[in-house]
Amino acid sequence: MRRAAAEPRLARPRPDEPRSRRGNLTVREALGEARATLTSAGCETPRLDAELLLADALGVGRERLVLDGERALAAGHSRAFRRLLRRRAAGREPVAYILGRRSFRRLVLEVDARVLVPRPETELLVELALALQPRARVLDVGTGSGAVALALKDERRDLRVSGSDISPQALELAAANGRRLGLDVSWLRADLLRGVPDEFDALLANLPYVAERDYARLAPEITRHEPCAALSAGPDGLASIRALLAQMPAHRRVQMLALEVGAGQAGSVARMMAEVGFDDVRAERDLAGVERVIVGERARV
């Protein structure tokens, strides 16, 4: 019987051989030490991080770590793992930047310090847009890595999807993700909706929404590594959303607007959306129960 192509495996130490004689740590030992290092560095998910980094250093899937727990790490693999671990523990670099990738819905996106690491709660924006009418034109404002635009196109091929951002560096990465994934999304550089043609039926946006006074209190992964311009939005965190809504009168075609917001911002954003003519406004909760996306609908004006 033919076996499926084997994943790379690691050298097996003799079962009773003491570690000092073997010289090298086993997978299980390396994970244990890494977990302890990451815990004392203050990382929130030390076990998961350790597994992701070790799997990456070894070039294997995470499940292989359990199967190969008693195998010894080769010196080169150990060195590679220690390098990744140092970036995570000492530098507090997000795992997604270290690995250079992040899963978002069905996609694996390339990410780096040019863009915010896409968050699981943002998947809700995509989910809500799945109900759009066939062939609707959709713009993901502040697309970053392209996460929302690309995931939507992936799941609704009939939609005509665009992504915009003020950051040319972010757009470069979004476009590269689109090409690599073979997803036909168009990209435009714009300050919110300035200069954007009035041709979209729906707008989705995860714009910056962190209040200035809260920004410095965020985790070092965020303040040291993620672009501040992707997160911070004026004294109350609503500067970008307010500016976007102020541009809505020039976008008469838009019938559906969905905005991701921070905890506690839902009421203010819903009121602002009603003020610019969305009559049917509701808040959708994320998996943690937070009112996360405000959706407004209106008849075409």
Ligand SMILES: C[S@@+](CC[C@H](N)C(=O)[O-])C[C@H]1O[C@@H](n2cnc3c(N)ncnc32)[C@H](O)[C@@H]1O
């Ligand atoms: C919170 S990040 C979201 C990125 C991506 N949509 C996601 O969910 O992962 C906000 C994005 O909005 C962009 N942005 C900030 N101000 C903007 C503006 N005035 N016009 C367009 N994009 C803006 C940032 O460059 C950043 O990519």
